[in-house]
Amino acid sequence: MINKNIHSICYGGDYNPEQWTEDVWVQDMELMKEAGVNFVSLAIFSWALLQPDENTFDFTFLDKIMDLLHSNGIYVDLATATASQPPWLSIAYDDVMPVSADGVKMTHGSRQTYCPNSRSWRNAASHLVRTLAARYKNHPALAMWHINNEYGCHTAECYCDNCAVSFRKWLQKRYKSVGIVNEKWGTRFWSQYYYKWDEIYPPRATMGKKNPSHVLDYKRFMSDSLLDCYSMEYEILRQITPELKITTNFLMGIDKLDYFKWAKEIDIISWDSYPDPAPSYNPALNAFDHDLMRGFGNGRPFILMEQAPAQVNWRDINVNKHPGLMRLYSYQAVGRGADGVMFFQWRQSLRGAEKFHSACITHSGDGNSRIFREVRQLGHELKKLNCITGSTRKADIAIVFDYENMWAFEYEDRQSKSVTYRDQILNWYKPLYEMNIPVDIVGTDSNLKGYKILLAPLLYMTKEGYAEKIKRFTADGGEYITTFSSSIVDEWDGVFPGGYPGPLKELLGITIEEFCPLTPDMKTTIALTDIDDTIPETSKARLWYDIIHIVDAEIFAVFSDALGKGYPAITYNYFGKGKAWYIGTETEPDFKKAFLSKICLRQNINSLFSLPEGVELNIREQNGKKYAFILNFSIKNASIDIMQNSYIDLLTGQKIHDRLIIESGNIRILEISS
Ligand code: GLA
Ligand code: ZN
Numbered sequence: 001m002i003n004k005n006i007h008s009i010c011y012g013g014d015y016n017p018e019q020w021t022e023d024v025w026v027q028d029m030e031l032m033k034e035a036g037v038n039f040v041s042l043a044i045f046s047w048a049l050l051q052p053d054e055n056t057f058d059f060t061f062l063d064k065i066m067d068l069l070h071s072n073g074i075y076v077d078l079a080t081a082t083a084s085q086p087p088w089l090s091i092a093y094d095d096v097m098p099v100s101a102d103g104v105k106m107t108h109g110s111r112q113t114y115c116p117n118s119r120s121w122r123n124a125a126s127h128l129v130r131t132l133a134a135r136y137k138n139h140p141a142l143a144m145w146h147i148n149n150e151y152g153c154h155t156a157e158c159y160c161d162n163c164a165v166s167f168r169k170w171l172q173k174r175y176k177s178v179g180i181v182n183e184k185w186g187t188r189f190w191s192q193y194y195y196k197w198d199e200i201y202p203p204r205a206t207m208g209k210k211n212p213s214h215v216l217d218y219k220r221f222m223s224d225s226l227l228d229c230y231s232m233e234y235e236i237l238r239q240i241t242p243e244l245k246i247t248t249n250f251l252m253g254i255d256k257l258d259y260f261k262w263a264k265e266i267d268i269i270s271w272d273s274y275p276d277p278a279p280s281y282n283p284a285l286n287a288f289d290h291d292l293m294r295g296f297g298n299g300r301p302f303i304l305m306e307q308a309p310a311q312v313n314w315r316d317i318n319v320n321k322h323p324g325l326m327r328l329y330s331y332q333a334v335g336r337g338a339d340g341v342m343f344f345q346w347r348q349s350l351r352g353a354e355k356f357h358s359a360c361i362t363h364s365g366d367g368n369s370r371i372f373r374e375v376r377q378l379g380h381e382l383k384k385l386n387c388i389t390g391s392t393r394k395a396d397i398a399i400v401f402d403y404e405n406m407w408a409f410e411y412e413d414r415q416s417k418s419v420t421y422r423d424q425i426l427n428w429y430k431p432l433y434e435m436n437i438p439v440d441i442v443g444t445d446s447n448l449k450g451y452k453i454l455l456a457p458l459l460y461m462t463k464e465g466y467a468e469k470i471k472r473f474t475a476d477g478g479e480y481i482t483t484f485s486s487s488i489v490d491e492w493d494g495v496f497p498g499g500y501p502g503p504l505k506e507l508l509g510i511t512i513e514e515f516c517p518l519t520p521d522m523k524t525t526i527a528l529t530d531i532d533d534t535i536p537e538t539s540k541a542r543l544w545y546d547i548i549h550i551v552d553a554e555i556f557a558v559f560s561d562a563l564g565k566g567y568p569a570i571t572y573n574y575f576g577k578g579k580a581w582y583i584g585t586e587t588e589p590d591f592k593k594a595f596l597s598k599i600c601l602r603q604n605i606n607s608l609f610s611l612p613e614g615v616e617l618n619i620r621e622q623n624g625k626k627y628a629f630i631l632n633f634s635i636k637n638a639s640i641d642i643m644q645n646s647y648i649d650l651l652t653g654q655k656i657h658d659r660l661i662i663e664s665g666n667i668r669i670l671e672i673s674s
Contacts, residue, residue: 001390002245002268002303002339003143006075008038009334009382009389010303013343013360015040017065018049020347024365025065028347029072031367035360036379037074040346041305042066044079044149045111047128048086054124057131070141077247078142080132080233082125083149084111093120098158102205105160110353112154116225117166122232129233133240145241146305147233147248150272151226156256157218159202163225168197170221184492185213212411212493219407223257231265249305250296252289255422258403260443263296272306272344275329277321283332283616283633284433288426288441290336292401295441299392303340304333309371310358318356323370324665327378328631331667334382335618335629339389341382343375381651385669391622395438396605400456401425402444408493409460409485416517418543419586424458424483427586431593436607436617437600452603453479459486461493467503474507475576479599482508483583484546485515507580509552509573516563517544524585526557526569535594543586545569553582612638615662626672632662647672 002010012032017025032040043050043062051057069076090096090108095118097106106113114121136142175181178194187193192211194200203210203218230248237246250259250271263269271293275286293302309326311318321329330341348359360375361367367376406421432439440451444466448454454473459482467487474480487501496502500512518524524545527538538560545564553571573580587595600606608626611617614634620627627650632638640660647656650669662668 003075006038006143007389008386009338010039010075010077010340010342011035011379011382012037012039012074012346013041014044014306014345015042016045016345016347016349017042018046018061019349019351022064024347025068027366028361029068029074031361031372032074032346033072034367035372035376036383037346039075039077039143039340039342040069041077041079041146041342042069043081044146045081045084046079047081047084050081050132051086051128053088054092059135062136066136066139066141070139074141075143076139076141077144077146078132078136079146080125080129080148080237082128082147082233085114085121085124089121089124090114093118095119095160095162096121098155099160099163101157101159101203103159110154112149114155115158115160115162116155116222116229117158117160117162119162122229125229126232126236129236130240133237137241142241142244144268145237145244145246146270147230147237147246150249150251151230152223152254152256153251156226156254157222159204164201166225167202167218167221168200170224171200171217172197174217184494185211185217186494187211209413212408215411216404216408216493219256220258220404223261223403226257227262227265230262234265247303247305250293252292255403255406259292259296260401260403260445266297268303269293269297269300270303270305270340273304273329273333274306274308274312276315277311277319277325278317282430283329284430285426286329287332287336287433287616288429290333290338291439292441294337294393295401295443295446298446299337299440301337301339301390301392303342304330304338305340305342306344307333307342308358309343309360309375311356313354313357320358322665323374326374328633328665328667330378331629331631331669332616332618334385334388335616335620335631337393337620341378384651387622387625387650387671388620388627391620391627393438393440393618393620395440396451396603397432397437397453397455397600398440398442398446398448398451399425399429400444400454400459401441402459402461404463404491405444405459405461408489409458411493415485415515416544418520419458419485419517421458427589428455428457428483428592428596431589431596433616434593434613435597435600436609436611437605438619448473448478451478452605453481453599456480456482456486458483460488461491462487462489462496462503463491467507470504470580471507471575474578474580477577479579479581479603480507481581481583481599484544484585501582504580505551507573507575508571508582509550509575509580510568510571510582511549511551512546512584513549514547515544516547518542522562524562524564525560526585526587526591527560528557529555532598534598536591539588539591541569541585541587546584548582548584556581559585609640609642611640612636614638615640624673628668628670628672630660630662630668630670632664632666635664637664638662
């Protein structure tokens with residue numbers, strides 16, 4: 001539960017009343033109530049107005065709006081306002097502005113531009129947070145804290161002299177001696193050997209390729225530096241308001257922070273979701289991000305902290321959300337585990353960089369718009385879903401996602417730049433999504449108890465302890481599926497001696513002699529070694545293939561042409577009670593689907609309903625009840641056979657008998673009593 005006073009799904013959005021006069025606030029309160037808003041995020045970008053200079057605070061506007069929201073029954077997710085410092089702070093202290101890798105020092109004039117290792121910034125931010133928390137700790141509207149905003153958005157890296165000093169300290173803590181740094185980074189290569197800590201710099205611009213281990217550690221260090229900024233604020237808030245939940249909003253697609261590590265420090269995961277409304281966009285991508293967010297919180301409900309009511313302003317072409325699409329995506333969020341649906345933003349700005357970003361209240365300034373009507377309808381519907389809050393999801397399949405692995409694999413030079421980590425994960429996620437089989441996303445150190453299948457595509461890096469953990473998982477009866485370019489390096493991006501796939505050789509029962517990346521016009525073919533009724537006998541493959549030698553494994557498919565001809569393409573190895581698969585190429589989506597559905601069948605994993613293409617199913621469960629969110633993303637109406645008649649449509653209260661028609665773009669939420 002987000003707060004003991006809120007018993008329904010949180011609904012509202014970023015509210016920036018400082019951009020408006022007080023008569024507009026009064027109108028906002030009426031419109032918020034009309035739309036069913038019960039929660040707003042406040043003061044995210046208010047620092048400059050709250051603090052005119054280093055020694056003066058002015059809470060006049062915040063006091064008034066907090067009181068006004070409270071008297072209208074609306075709770076506040078109060079931001080700590082540290083996302084963007086006032087110009088006077090950037091100017092007063094030389095260490096505040098960040099420096100890019102090629103040495104350009106930033107200037108004030110945008111937002112979220114500060115060096116995470118600036119002492120002056122941290123001092124000023126903690127002063128603000130302490131003052132703000134002390135002032136509002138007992139305010140009846142305060143329901144949750146929202147630290148900063150989208151850490152890593154805009155400034156995910158800084159290369160200034162301060163960061164150089166902090167990086168050395170970080171390295172000293174991690175490695176104790178320069179000798180170990182030399183060993184882990186392989187600095188005998190290209191004459192990079194260090195004799196003193198002071199010789200080590202951030203990986204700034206240089207003429208040749210940078211040291212990959214150095215770059216990787218710098219990414220870790222930057223993620224940790226921003227996490228330190230977050231933790232600094234968290235500690236202050238925890239002390240002043242021990243009972244309140246604290247969040248910070250994650251964003252997707254930047255992938256610069258190790259969110260699995262961050263999530264351990266966050267009470268409620270929240271994130272900002274901006275699926276492209278263009279027809280070519282696949283809703284599976286957004287579904288994946290929701291699953292990832294739920295994974296960060298070990299399955300706990302999260303908050304959809306921001307979504308656009310209609311279009312955004314920052315794509316090359318800002319396609320508008322057609323009627324019903326915002327509602328569809330809102331239910332995708334709730335179905336995948338969100339206990340809150342929030343917008344960026346409540347009222348559309350008239351000035352500034354985001355004036356064409358959609359908002360619940362459009363430039364017309366009133367509630368007379370298609371967008372507001374859709375916001376109001378959704379607000380009223382969500383009020384009928386109190387039973388959903390706190391419910392969770394169950395999955396038999398998990399996919400491993402690891403940031404450090406991504407950072408290491410995606411080094412500036414690699415075997416193939418056509419291979420990216422996220423795509424590899426998504427290529428395996430999408431067939432499961434299309435089959436409506438629930439999936440959890442887990443980190444390399446997550447608990448695997450209860451999963452029957454674990455997929456680890458492109459797990460290039462094998463961290464210490466991981467191989468043993470996966471061997472246990474498989475020996476206990478699990479099925480482990482991994483793919484090409486896995487288990488090549490250790491956590492410092494050093495290749496395992498003795499050949500690939502490093503410490504997973506025994507589990508997989510194979511060795512890999514060479515890898516062969518393919519250009520888009522090069523294809524290969526795989527052929528199954530045994531006839532199987534459900535999987536095509538031959539299938540095209542692309543992107544990459546490995547030259548695999550069998551040690552103990554069985555061959556499932558072989559390459560039938562090119563350099564790999566006759567070599568195994570897919571293998572499996574019995575290990576204890578389970579099986580470990582290796583897929584040595586990029587198979588086609590149809591193949592993956594057939595392959596996974598066969599494994600799911602054997603493991604007794606299936607979808608609750610059989611649904612037409614483009615119809616997404618999400619199940620949440622609580623107190624012996626299941627809640628099925630059926631979302632029709634397709635352009636056709638969907639007809640669904642319902643076998644039992646004990647289903648209740650939660651929005652209409654009606655019982656559902658035998659058949660259900662869901663129009664294109666529409667949704668149904670069914671309560672299923674078991
Ligand atoms: C991000 C930010 C918001 C706003 C939106 C616009 O998610 O957190 O402040 O800029 O993008 O889409
Ligand atoms: Zn810096």
